[in-house]
Amino acid sequence: MPKPKHKPPTGRLGVWLFGAYGGLATTLVVGTRALARGLAQPTGLATELPVAAGIPWQPLDGIVFGGHEIRRGDYATSAAEIHGVTGSLPPELVGKLKKDLAAASRNVVQGVMPNPGRTIASLADRPAQRTTLRQQIAVIERDLRAFQRKHRLARVVCVNLTSTEPRLQAMPAHRTLAAFEQAIAKDDQKTVRPSAIYAYVAAKLGLPFVHFTPSESALLPAIREAFAATKTPWVGRDGKTGETLVKSALAPMFAYRNLRVLSWQGYNILGDRDGRVLADAKNKQTKVATKDALLPSILGYPLHTHVGIDYVPSLHDLKTAWDFVHFEGFLGFRMSLQFTWQGCDAILAAPLVLDLVRFADLAQRRGEHGPMTHLASFFKQPIGVDEHDLHRQWQRLVAYLERARGDRRG
Secondary structure, eight states: OOOOSSOOOOSEEEEEEESTTSHHHHHHHHHHHHHHTTSSOOTTOGGGSGGGTTSOOOOGGGEEEEEEESSOOOHHHHHHHHHHHHOOSOHHHHHHTHHHHHHHHTTEEEOOOSSOOHHHHHHOOSOOOOOOHHHHHHHHHHHHHHHHHHTTEEEEEEEEOOOOOOOOOOOGGGTOHHHHHHHHHTTOGGGOOHHHHHHHHHHHHTOOEEEOSSOGGGGOHHHHHHHHHTTOEEEESSBOOSHHHHHHHHHHHHHHTTOEEEEEEEEEEEOHHHHHHHTSHHHHHHHHHHHSSHHHHHHSSOOEEEEEEEEOGGGTTEEEEEEEEEEEOGGGOEEEEEEEEEEEHHHHHHHHHHHHHHHHHHHHHTTOOEEOGGGGGGBSSOTTOOOOOHHHHHHHHHHHHHHHHHHHHO
16 A cells, blocks of 8 residues: 555644734634633634545644734734724633633744835834844744744744735846845845745745735745755635635626626625735735736636725725626626625634635645645635636635545545
């Protein structure tokens, strides 16, 4: 009987969160610990669906959280803040996880902020340290190694949950790993954003990397080369949780019925720190690029599209999206579809991140490396995949699960 192509999970898995005290990260930590203790149901987790049965996923009670953060705080305080504005993390649940959250909080250390842009810099309440890029990279490496050593972790997966960064102008330093490392040696901070440094360290250490944000700097060609050099799996970018998820499911319907879409107008309102960051036009440009790209790809022709995003502080994490679809049917008659999506962003996104952590860990145990293209259905702008039809993306994931299950059974 042939040997399985992946090793079953042994030991504990570390999950290192860049942006560790954000609403999404806090919901992820609370939710994972609640599931591990049998205090919640795995609603929203694709890895708990029947189609994923028989795969040796990392057990949730064997996951240890740590991370970098540019703000002071702890998970209990962050969870209380979230409950106060959205009610999504009940105090009764958080109270039962008091020790778990305190332990995770002790693993969060100060992050770095090379060239973050004005708005992200304004979020920090810890004084920025004036250090070189090499020094910042050394600190991140030290923190990750200390985390793994302290908790005797068998493996570590890195997840980028930091705020959406301004776009980074393409530069020669981004084209190759050698050029990128030369820029680091020269301490050329204008060539990077925080996400680029975090991803580079993950690649250098051979740690699987999940890029859940829209920031394009994390997976520059030079950094992808770094992941290739250490044969490390990675995936991104921009988690698909709300309006774009609905678009990727609905747009194929028009294609299947040969109904021509003339215009697709979207409007999003949200609060919280995400909304505050996206109120900055430079940061918003990065986000809109990932939300507005899929329709021509799915439909196969150009059309009028627009995605608006406005900051409404009182909404906090309860975002609302309204879409208007103008389409043409038989005999040229024009009709319309409208939908409103109202959801709690962190509640929608947290199970996706947990799924992605499990998939990244599985990929490394299977000896896979490079972009995990089978996970395209999780992202607005999946790198390495031109297919945006949610149904076809899902079938690609199902096919991967079937192969993984077959490998295990030998």
